Amino acid sequence: AQSVTQLDSQVPVFEEAPVELRCNYSSSVSVYLFWYVQYPNQGLQLLLKYLSGSTLVKGINGFEAEFNKSQTSFHLRKPSVHISDTAEYFCAVTGSGGYQKVTFGIGTKLQVIP
Amino acid sequence: GAVVSQHPSWVICKSGTSVKIECRSLDFQATTMFWYRQFPKQSLMLMATSNEGSKATYEQGVEKDKFLINHASLTLSTLTVTSAHPEDSSFYICSASPAGGPNEQFFGPGTRLTVL
Numbered sequence: 001a002q003s004v005t006q007l008d009s010q011v012p013v014f015e016e017a018p019v020e021l022r023c024n025y026s027s028s029v030s031v032y033l034f035w036y037v038q039y040p041n042q043g044l045q046l047l048l049k050y051l052s053g054s055t056l057v058k059g060i061n062g063f064e065a066e067f068n069k070s071q072t073s074f075h076l077r078k079p080s081v082h083i084s085d086t087a088e089y090f091c092a093v094t095g096s097g098g099y100q101k102v103t104f105g106i107g108t109k110l111q112v113i114p
Numbered sequence: 115g116a117v118v119s120q121h122p123s124w125v126i127c128k129s130g131t132s133v134k135i136e137c138r139s140l141d142f143q144a145t146t147m148f149w150y151r152q153f154p155k156q157s158l159m160l161m162a163t164s165n166e167g168s169k170a171t172y173e174q175g176v177e178k179d180k181f182l183i184n185h186a187s188l189t190l191s192t193l194t195v196t197s198a199h200p201e202d203s204s205f206y207i208c209s210a211s212p213a214g215g216p217n218e219q220f221f222g223p224g225t226r227l228t229v230l
Contacts, residue, residue, distance in 0.1 A: 032218060043120070043207050043223040044158075051218075090157060094218075102148075102219055104157045 002027040002093045006105035013081055014113050021076040021108045023065075023091035033074040034092040035065055038107075044090065050074065051096070061085070086112045117141055118210050120222035127198055128230055135193045135225045137208030143188035144210035148219060149181070152205040164191050188213065198229040 007022045025031065032051050036044040048059025055067040065076045074091060091105040117140040127133050137147055146165050150158040164170040164185035172178050180202075182194040191210075195202055205226050209219035 034218070036221070041205075041224070041226065044209075044221040046220070049218060101160060101163075106157045 002031065002095065002101075002103045004091050004093050004103050004105035006089075006091055006108050008108050009106065010109045010111060012111045012113055015083055016080045018079050019077065019081050019085075019110065021089050021091075021110065023074045023076065023105060025072050025074065025091070025093045027072075027093060027095065030096040031093050032096050033065075033067060034094075034102075035059065035063070035074070035076050036090045036092060037061075038088045038090065040087075047076070047089075081110070081112050083112050083114060085110060116212065116220040118208065118220050118222040120206075120208055120225050122225060123223060124226045126228045126230060129199050130197055132194055132196045133198055133227060135195075135206055135208075135227075137191045137193070137210070137222050139189045139210040139212075139220070142210075142212045142220075144191075145188065145213040146211045147185055147191040148209045148211070149183060149191075149193050150207045150209070152207060152224075158207060161193075195227065198227070200229045203227055203229045 003026045005024045013019045034049045035047040038044050047063050048057045050057050050067045058064045063078050088107045090107045092102050094102040119138045121136045149161045152158050161176045162170045162172045162183050164183045166185050166188050170183035185191040205224050207224040209221045211219050
């Protein structure tokens with residue numbers, strides 16, 4: 001079984017400031033990790049994913065995340081946010097072997113302040 | 115690539131009627147499709163997993179007879195909410211996992227269901 005913890009339910013940040021959205025996971029097996037963004041009344045859009053290889057993963061819209069196995073974390077970062085980044089962000093985890101369910105965190109609302 | 119569509123995007127129905135939501139993988143074959151429900155300001159809750167040509171696997175607490183899932187082809191899965199009631203009002207999102215690929219899912223845009 002897996003679980004995902006997103007430590008912050010809301011993160012306010014000023015425009016052009018850096019941001020980090022935190023995600024920790026627990027799993028007894030090797031994992032794949034994902035970050036999704038959801039804009040109001042829309043589905044989920046994949047920002048980035050870690051399947052294997054380099055632990056620093058770059059995604060769309062200038063976001064990146066680093067997989068830290070020892071700390072079981074997959075924090076999402078952006079060096080300079082824009083108003084358009086205001087949205088809900090979900091961290092998700094699934095096992096890497098065969099089919100396993102995807103487990104989502106509760107989400108972090110990123111509010112970019114002009 | 116890896117585009118998933120849902121239809122309709124928004125539906126209003128009267129209490130007691132049934133509503134069908136379609137989920138299609140447009141540019142890949144999906145052995146497995148998933149149906150999620152999302153309440154306001156909450157995360158996604160997995161309702162069921164459907165595999166092409168077999169019965170869906172429902173999560174604990176999800177009524178099989180109320181939420182009928184059919185996965186008739188490698189590109190189409192349908193969710194029918196039978197005898198809908200106001201408490202069924204929610205945002206329903208499907209996802210699809212490509213055949214033969216790693217365990218990752220591609221999400222549809224969601225369907226907003228409002229039952230009056």
